[in-house]
Amino acid sequence: MLDIKLIRENPEKVQELLNRRSEEDYALQPILELDSKQRELETSRSQLSARSNEIGKSIGQKIRSGSDPKGAEIGALKAEGNEIKSKLSELEPQEKELKAQIDNLLLQLPNLPDESTPIGKDERENVELRRWGDEYLPQNGKILPHWDIGEKLGIFEFGRAVKVAQSRFVSLVGAGAALERALINFMLDRQIAAGYLEVMPPILINSNSLTGTGQLPKFAEESFKCQDDDLWLIPTAEVPVTNFYREEILDASLLPIYHCAYTPCFRREAGSYGKDTRGLIRLHQFNKVELVKIVHPDTSEAEHQSLVQNAEEILQALKLPYRIIELCTGDLGFGAAKCYDIEVWLPSSETYREISSCSNCKDFQARRADIRFKEAGKKGTQYVHTLNGSGLAVGRTMAAILENYQQPDGTVKIPEALQPYLKREIL
RNA sequence: GGAGAGAUGGCAGAGUGGUUGAAUGCGACGGUCUCGAAAACCGUUUCACCCGCAAGGGUGACGGGGGUUCGAAUCCCCCUCUCUCCGCCA
Incomplete structure (x- = not known):
């Protein structure tokens, strides 16, 4: 499998090396697009998780320091937690799907020929x-x-x-x-x-x-x-x-x-x-x-x-x-x-x-x-x-x-x- | 094939809902001590990904996948694997 980071950072070079193998279309563009979408999703998803973790922690602290678990303060936090949960339940499958697609495409790509490998058709x-x-x-x-x-x-x-x-x-x-x-x-x-x-x-x-x-x-x-x-x-x-x-x-x-x-x-x-x-x-x-x-x-x-x-x-x-x-x-x-x-x-x-x-x-x-x-x-x-x-x-x-x-x-x-x-x- | 038990960090082994990435021990690494070493003592000790020029910040991972919950190593479901006993068998 090729390194997605290498493809991301050096797509022309990767393309050129792959093209040395054959005239097959190794289409890296779709991978790059999926990859940038995936990373966008990952960023927003992890921000939501961060907030969710904060809420969880603070509910725990409040309960331990005597707040009423059924009270309004904790109720509001729980509500926010639920809201995040529902957002996450939308983002997570999307991100997973993207990752699977990227993986699929990456698994289809052959190795890059070594620079020293003589270039030829067959x-x-x-x-x-x-x-x-x-x-x-x-x-x-x-x-x-x-x-x-x-x-x-x-x-x-x-x-x-x-x-x-x-x-x-x-x-x-x-x-x-x-x-x-x-x-x-x-x-x-x-x-x-x-x-x-x-x-x-x-x-x-x-x-x-x-x-x-x-x-x-x-x-x-x-x-x-x-x-x-x-x-x-x-x-x-x-x-x-x-x-x-x-x-x-x-x-x-x-x-x-x-x-x-x-x-x-x-x-x-x-x-x-x-x-x-x-x-x-x-x-x-x-x-x-x-x-x-x-x-x-x-x-x-x-x-x-x-x-x-x-x-x-x-x-x-x-x-x-x-x-x-x-x-x-x-x-x-x-x-x-x-x-x-x-x-x-x-x-x-x-x-x-x-x-x-x-x-x-x-x-x-x-x-x-x-x-x-x-x-x-x-x-x-x-x-x-x-x-x-x-x-x-x-x-x-x-x-x-x-x-x-x-x-x-x-x-x-x-x-x-x-x-x-x-x-x-x-x- | 039948019955049961289990899967936690390099290893051993705690942990059964709330600062637990995870006690403790061993190992490993660094240091003190020593002529040197051992012992003792002090400290460190997972990996991956994302954001960022960096400093740094964040997320995920306790066999795998789903679920419950504001919150799961801990509760529920499914799968895989391992072990024990019985059966079968080279």
């Missing part, structure tokens, strides 16, 4: 920052897509998963399941060693949590909802883990907080019909190891860089070629101010595909979720900065291994670093 204007692992690019000509090799090896089951669920679900079988498990453990161990505290959060979460990280109210159709409860399947562990600290005031000495979490993730993938219909790339359910950081605002830039590194290290350990993309303003996610994607090489389609997305949300989620910190000796509180990134998407990592480690005879080598986890060298 993913075509993302900026490639660097590549890693060219020396590991597979050399042999014909590489089967991972779904074909997986099917040959008998490690996936698509048809039966569709039968028991729906399209865009998969079951891993035998070595496939073991490989998935091995990858999860491998990733977690690495991130724990890098200083992240592991969490296994709830996978069903309430609406407040989704609002806190920005998936609601705008993107309700992207998550699965349980009809009879205010509970949703998590689209990413970012949501429960960041919301761990919702409505808390943390002691500054606790920062930075680093968490990693393995969870399944559930996405409706509405609007992606016909895209990536085969394989492990785009599923309604997939596994992910997520990294979440809650940090002091002064350090969030550096924390962002190291977050990306932590995700990269997994690919480096697995010797999978990748590149780092800096998203342009037009491709930036709703809550992000700045975002780096890591894209892994998929030789069967000769493309780099997103395997991690590392965002700095700055204070945007912190405002929505009300996550603050207090520095000893300093008056008041400040909002933390929140960051998150995949470390990594497990299914896509498996796809990358199946393709990049494919051998001419149709077998797949297991990356060395993973062998101790899977306890075999070849699939």
